[in-house]
Amino acid sequence: MDAIIQGFTLLLHFENILLIFGGVIIGVIVGALPGLSSPMAIALLLPFTIGLDPVAAISMMAALYCAGTFGGSITAILINAPGAPPAVATAFDGYPMAKKGQPGRALGLATIASVIGGIFSLIIFIFATPLLASVALSFGPVEYFGLSLFALSMLASMSGKSSIRNLIAGCVGVLIATMGVHLATGVERFDFGIEELTEGIHFVPVLIGLFAMSELLTQSQTLNAVIQRMSAKSLKLPSWKELNQLKWCILRSSGLGTFIGVLPAEGSTVAAMMGYNEAKRWSAKPELFGTGCAEGIVAPESANNAAAGGAMVPTLALGIPGSGTTALILAALVMHGFKPGPYLITETPHLVYAIFGAMLIANFGFLGIGLVGAKVFSYVTFIPKKFLWPSVFVFSLIGSYSFSSSMFDVWVMLLSGIIGFFMMRNGFSPAPLVMGLILGPMVEETFTQGMVIHDSSFFQFFESGVFLIFMGLTVMSLSSPFWSNIRKAFKSKK
């Protein structure tokens, strides 16, 4: 209880509240702008938060994460161009409802569903995080190695175009993480005679490059795209009667979203799509889906916001990111000197509760923004790309340089961006690479420790029951996409 009070007290400083609201506003803007995303915003903000109080910095990013998920729905509804991937499913019914002349109602439904989904998952977050952490405290290096392998294997089912490509990107991320001095032996690895590489490649410039620069190059191909926009004069909140009719749909989607969020590597996009599909399956009138029905808006919105809170559970309790964006929050924790994992809640419980508080404030923050500023925020889509993307490049340059005042990091950022652009064109998504990069050191460290404990015998790892369970889950998660693909291929042949 003391830790909860301490965590909330930390947030109550004027500066921290200001930063959280700043995070909410940035989150809604980047969420609303097609092309910009919350992972990109967090990647760009990371180097600038070094000088900030760690609790304030992490809280701001957590708030940005929540608000970014919501922000995408504004443009999904008004211009049929989801600002962020998790809002794709919202456009299925949000835009048709707006076209019917009810954009305010669509925005109101999305806002309320987002807030309920977000708060639902935070309640789970506050209870599940300490529980999961207490279980994880009994884990040794072998069990942790099994867990991190399972988390990496989940990349196969992560939202993306191809399971194998996701796994390859994850492998490349872990391989990049092995560069530099091997701490256990002092051996310099893959430095190729370049002095800067002896310290390895830091994740910040890589993240900025992968998320910002590659998107800049992608956006340069659609500079003159014209978008049709619905105008929302005001936001119309749903009535109690309507909310009462939708309550089971919202609660079911919130539960589903939280569960999917908790699974390593699964994110808000998968949660929103599953929330939408489940709502359609359970609906009394499934034929109305796609024509602008209320259930088609509240289901994906409550699910994707619930997934945001759910994804924080494994991130903070186990040090295993629940999504691409939480991988960046994990990176921020590492950058600010915290060691994510079960010890985070035992040693710095106030930080975990401060993050919880920040996300709670963020949920109410975007409710306020939805009520008074949805119309204003929808105008951000008018910012011309020809002015927006040079600004992103400026922030990328300053961010990657300021991290360690080194031009080498700027080149790493640029190279990562170019590689990321070609990766995306060929079906490789940057999120698995980031997960690999962040999880890489943990995978190797636990593997090495396990090998030392078991006298270099990997087979002795299987003596641990927990490791066996994780290996079983790993095999299942790796094989499931392939089995379903093979089944589909056979069906199509028949």
Add this chain to the structure above:
Amino acid sequence: MALKIKNNKSKFAPEFTGANLFHKKDLQISLVLIAVGSFFFYEATKFPAPGMILGDTINADVFPKILVVLLIFLSSIIPFEFKFAAAKIKKIDEDRSNKIQTITWITLAMLIIIVFCSSFLGTILTMVTTCLVFPIVWGEKRYLAVAIYSLLFPLAVYLLFNKVLSLYFQPGLLKIFQ
């Protein structure tokens, strides 16, 4: 998709449909990844042995080697992925069938040139150049707006990051005025 592949008689079919045995474009990607993986494996074989005190229990090369083998194994599957994930590969093929536009190559070149010149120009002039050059090269005709943007945006960034957050900005060419 399966029918298209069956009817395709040439070994190297157009990228969009894939070939009988393997997908041409994915084969190229696979070869690049295998080459990179092999290079990293070779590099890993050159890692020095750890000191005697550590014995054989910890070797710096074991983990990277396992990783590279896994990478090569996964990369070797990509050319055949269209056989068991036809719909997904079709979607990827659709995306990459659009040629990279000239403006993207120009943008790429501009990014490299600006980063190359940034140490010489300094932070402020790099920002001004970026804000001035990018919109014009991208076809912006409102020159007054570009001029205002290229002055006001760098000024705002300078005030926020240099004056408020005390971030060091390299003076570069502006050093002559100091």
